[in-house]
Every structure is written in structure tokens, then in C-alpha cells.
Amino acid sequence: MNEKKISITVLLPAGRLPLDIMAKAHELAGRYDLGIYCSLTQNMRLINVPESAVDNVKNELAELGADFKGPGKFPLPRICVGKDHCSLGLVDTEELSGRITARFAGREKTKAKFKIAICGCPLNCSSPKETDIGVVATKKGYEIYAGGKGGAFPKIGRRIKREATADEVVDIIATLVDFHHEKTKTKQRMYKLLADPEFPFAEV
Ligand code: SF4
Incomplete structure (x- = not known):
């Protein structure tokens, strides 16, 4: 066999x-x-x-330090290559991704199934607007989107913040992740929470 x-x-x-x-x-x-x-x-x-x-x-x-995908792990942001490697890049996307993963490194269990994406300019190469939590670098700071998704019926996320600093990006992601955790039994896409009256951010 x-x-x-x-x-x-x-x-x-x-x-x-x-x-x-x-x-x-x-x-x-x-x-x-x-x-x-x-x-x-x-x-x-x-x-x-x-x-x-x-x-x-x-x-x-x-033995070489590899970590593996598994249930309950905080999702690694999907990022574009960003500044220093793309002529249009405005920010170091690797650095911001590292800040986010460091902030949630000790988190015991994260409920599925949301994703995070970051792009280094408004051209959206990493599809942040079609991701549960999307971060877009602009010349005036970061824009943050919530509730986007791909799949058979894609949705563009709701813009919830403009002109954010990197620190604000990390704090807002923490608020979204906590809200998702509180409102989710096992797994849920972020877009399903947008209509909740307690959703913590308005469209901007
Ligand atoms: S989103 Fe902008 S910075 Fe990132 S790879 Fe695309 S063009 Fe370059």
C-alpha cells in the first residue's frame, strides 16, 4: 500500500x-x-x-529555528517587498511586519480566520484592501482597512484610519484582534463583524 x-x-x-x-x-x-x-x-x-x-x-x-503553521498561531502579515527593493516603496514593510509579529508574539491562541496584509505604497501589490486587516503606506502615513476578503465573492475592506503612524497601526490591529476574539466563537472573517454595532471603528 x-x-x-x-x-x-x-x-x-x-x-x-x-x-x-x-x-x-x-x-x-x-x-x-x-x-x-x-x-x-x-x-x-x-x-x-x-x-x-x-x-x-x-x-x-x-533545529535551525523553523516554525510551522498550526492552529491558533497569529497570522504573519503578507507584505510587498517595500522600500529599498521597489522604486515606489515609501516604507520598510519588513520592519512594520516585524513590529506586528513582535507585538503578538506571546499570544497563546488566536482565533481563525483573519489575515493581515501590508503594502509599501498605494499600488496595493499585496492586496491589503482585499484582506481582513490591510495596511497601505501613503505619503501622509498609513491607511488601515478592515473587512476585506478574497475568495469567490471578494470584498474591499472599510477604511477605518488615515494618516496613521506605525505605532497607531499596531495599536489599531490590537483593537481589531481583541474585538475579533471577543465576538468570534471559533473562526470568522473580519467582514462579518463590520455590521456589529460595537465595531470599534467608523469608516473614514
Ligand atoms: S505596493 Fe508599492 S511599494 Fe509595494 S511592491 Fe507594489 S509598487 Fe512597490
Whole structure:
């Protein structure tokens, strides 16, 4: 009987792939005949992992500091490449992503299923307006959107803040995440909360 194959997703903060993890993934892929898929959420998914090799694969990657996708983890922001790597970039998106992940690093359990996206200018390459929480850099500061989504019936998020500082971005995300947690039993997209009379932000 053919052995069952599964996927393992390695989380890549800010979409950066450390060279030692890349080398290990390459070696493991050769050893176990795996595929490597770059996911739409900017993570690295090892596919066709034989069930009997899962622990080995995870342990060898974890020794290099790799973390894995799993229930209850705070979502890593999906970001565009930003300033220094794009001529139109206004901000360092990696730095803002790092601030957000640091703020929520100790969070025990985050309810699914919202995503966060950041882009470094109004061209929206990382689709922040179609994401549950979207952050758009402009020349006058950040705009923040809530309740966007993709899928079969996409929605543009509601703009809830203009001309925000990076500190305000992180605080507003914290307010949204707490509200989502309070109003959600198990999982829920942010757009379903926009009509709640207690939603903490008006459209601006
Ligand atoms: S959103 Fe702007 S800064 Fe980001 S990659 Fe696109 S054009 Fe560049």
C-alpha cells in the first residue's frame, strides 16, 4: 500500500527565506523526494512528505529555528517587498511586519480566520484592501482597512484610519484582534463583524 503523503508549512516572517533553512529544505527534498511550493501567504510548503518522515523533517528544520503553521498561531502579515527593493516603496514593510509579529508574539491562541496584509505604497501589490486587516503606506502615513476578503465573492475592506503612524497601526490591529476574539466563537472573517454595532471603528 502506498504511504500517505502530507504537507508541512514552514512559516517565513516577511516572506524571507533564511539560507540555512533553504539549504536544509533542498537537502530534505532530495532525500525524501519532496516538492517545495511557495504559498500565497508567503510561506514555504513542503509537499509529498511521507507520513513516516514528518517528525524527522520537522525536527531537522526546527533545529535551525523553523516554525510551522498550526492552529491558533497569529497570522504573519503578507507584505510587498517595500522600500529599498521597489522604486515606489515609501516604507520598510519588513520592519512594520516585524513590529506586528513582535507585538503578538506571546499570544497563546488566536482565533481563525483573519489575515493581515501590508503594502509599501498605494499600488496595493499585496492586496491589503482585499484582506481582513490591510495596511497601505501613503505619503501622509498609513491607511488601515478592515473587512476585506478574497475568495469567490471578494470584498474591499472599510477604511477605518488615515494618516496613521506605525505605532497607531499596531495599536489599531490590537483593537481589531481583541474585538475579533471577543465576538468570534471559533473562526470568522473580519467582514462579518463590520455590521456589529460595537465595531470599534467608523469608516473614514
Ligand atoms: S505596493 Fe508599492 S511599494 Fe509595494 S511592491 Fe507594489 S509598487 Fe512597490
